[in-house]
Amino acid sequence: MITRRRSTSMVAVWLSRLPSLAEALGRDHPPARDEASFATALGELINARDRSEVWLALSVLTGRFPGESLVLETARSSEIDPRALFQAVRRETTRESAAWKVVVESEKTLVDVADTSTSTLATGIQRVVREVAKRWAAIETVRFTGWTKDWQSLRDLEASEIARVERGIPRAEHEGDAIADVVVVPWRTTYILLEVSAEPPRSERIRALARFSGCRTAALCYDLIPVTSSETASPGMTGVFAHYMAALKYFDRISTISQATAVEYRGWREMLPAAGLPGPDIVPVLLPASVGDSDEAALDAARERLVIGRMPLILVVGSHEPRKNHLAILQAAEILWREGHSFSLSFIGSRSWRGDEYHDRLRQLQDQGRPVESITRASDTLLWAAYRLARFTVFPSLNEGFGLPAAESLAVGTPVITSEFGSTAEIAADGGAILVDPRDDDDLTSAMRTLLTREDVLDRLRSEAKRRPRTSWDQYSRDLWNAML
Known part of the structure; x- marks a missing residue:
């Protein structure tokens, strides 16, 4: 009894969806009032040799999109058995999908x-x-x-x-x-x-x-x-x-x-x-x-949050996955701190897979009193201000589809150290960046040392960054x- 009621309910759903299917195909749908006549009408309406029509019929009547194999299997079976499409519809329709409007x-x-x-x-x-x-x-x-x-x-x-x-x-x-x-x-x-x-x-x-x-x-x-x-x-x-x-x-x-x-x-x-x-x-x-504006209040708040005394701020933006190469940045920073250079280092980005080694190394440096921190879930307001407050940013990724942090840093006139190949080199082509081999720790350390100690190089890169062409999300x-x- 329960099975029959459920079957009757499903037939009502299929009958209600049949006009939409026929209209999409630009055809009049054959009359149908029960399961048997519905199965016949479906066989007359759909050309089983046309895979697209089989896909549409399965999607509309079941409320669930079929996979490639189901479409092919149903189409092939329907060429031999006219009821095969109806049987697939009956099999693939669930109570959940029957309740949806299609x-x-x-x-x-x-x-x-x-x-x-x-x-x-x-x-x-x-x-x-x-x-x-x-x-x-x-x-x-x-x-x-x-x-x-x-x-x-x-x-x-x-x-x-x-x-x-x-x-x-x-x-x-x-x-x-x-x-x-x-x-x-x-x-x-x-x-x-x-x-x-x-x-x-x-x-x-x-x-x-x-x-x-x-x-x-x-x-x-x-x-x-x-x-x-x-x-x-x-x-x-x-x-x-x-x-x-x-x-x-x-x-x-x-x-x-x-x-x-x-x-x-x-x-x-x-x-x-x-x-x-x-x-x-x-x-x-x-x-x-393109980045948002930062008013004085936002800059003051970010300065209070990020800047330590007179120390220059080095900023790193990006999730803490191995590809971002953050361990190499920590290595370079420690070498420079040991050389006697004064600066703070702030990472802004979400936690990510295989980031345990990065976090362990970060805690070790913090325990040694190094001025380094990692911020997750930073607001856009804080991020935009951080780009502007940083002496420079570092983005030595091993592989990037684009490299938004490098582009955003340059958009506000802040120089960036980034990778010498791929999309980051493409971004840097208009100036404002030092390109490095991200797999060479000495190359990265040398670039960071240069921007910490050479005001002439820093000023030149800032000027280049400010002359870069401006782009916008509207145009994109x-x-x-x-x-x-």
């Missing part, structure tokens, strides 16, 4: 900001997404989306999530999970992924979407570090990233945040013809070097939109 979007551009709209973090990627999204919010044809629980399907965002993305406010620690109310199925429109998909189930469904939905697909890509510098990535990230790349190979366009990252992605694309795929177009759109967001479409 809409097909064929006009607006869907912009996927799932992580950014729900996360408690404020990483560099999420900062880029928030800066872009709050500007794209003014575009009438944009529809922001997240994902349902367990990455089953795209959904409309809650009002609080939209406000969070647009205003750039991270999610509160104890805020409840959003409830998926409206599942959004993209069909022959545009889908843009603004962030990295770090969840294999999400990547699997995005891959099928890119291959079968008939949508124009575009992604903003930040780096290939889990591939090119896997030894510095978090445990398991290389495998997770491979799922993400498997989805990107079906995309139409990728926009990278630097020329250096474009070179990496073009190298990856050159491998795809071996799999019979052309790969996406790759268009670099460089991130802006416009350029990125044009590159994605």
Whole structure:
């Protein structure tokens, strides 16, 4: 009895969704009133030889986006057994997905900001997404989306999530999970992924979407570090990233945040013809070097918090993962302190994977009385002021997609010591920086010594930094939109 009631309820759900499916295909839907007639109507409506129609039918009727293998398996079975599609729909529909409202979007551009709209973090990627999204919010044809629980399907965002993305406010620690109310199925429109998909189930469904939905697909890509510098990535990230790349190979366009990252992605694309795929177009759109203003009150507060007496402040911005090379900075600082140089050293950035050695070394130096500290969850107000108060900043990363801390330091006229290759060398090309080999501790120590002792060099770099061309998030967001479409 319970099974029959549940079956009757499911049939009612499928019947209610059938008109949307037919409308998306531009066809009249055959009449259906019960399970048997629904199965017949579905067989008449969908061309099983067209994989895109099978993808659409599974997405709309179940409320859950299918993976690539499910689409292919269902399409092949349906060519032999006309009831196979109905059986897949019945099998894949859950009580949870049956309760969702499903809409097909064929006009607006869907912009996927799932992580950014729900996360408690404020990483560099999420900062880029928030800066872009709050500007794209003014575009009438944009529809922001997240994902349902367990990455089953795209959904409309809650009002609080939209406000969070647009205003750039991270999610509160104890805020409840959003409830998926409206599942959004993209069909022959545009889908843009603004962030990295770090969840294999999400990547699997995005891959099928890119291959079968008939949508124009575009992604903003930040780096290939889990591939090119896997030894510095978090445990398991290389495998997770491979799922993400498997989805990107079906995309139409990728926009990278630097020329250096474009070179990496073009190298990856050159491998795809071996799999019979052309790969996406790759268009670099460089991130802006832009920071907020600091009034006197903000500077005074930051000075009180960061500056020790007359000591010059050296600033390091970035998460404490091995790739950022913070152990090399601590080594250089200790050598310079032992030489008798007076300065304080402040790290601003979040804790990260494999950071225990850095934190242990930091505590050792603090126990010895060295003027060094590590600040997590710093406000933008403090960060912008810190850039301006620092004598110079240090960013000797081993691999970067762009290197926002180097660009932001130079944007306020503060010289930076950074790596001599890749995107950081690209940023430094307009002046204001000393380039070093980040794998050579002596080279890094020498550069820091120079900027501590040579006022003439420091003044020259400051002048170069102030003459650099100015860029903005407004312009970047416009350029990125044009590159994605």
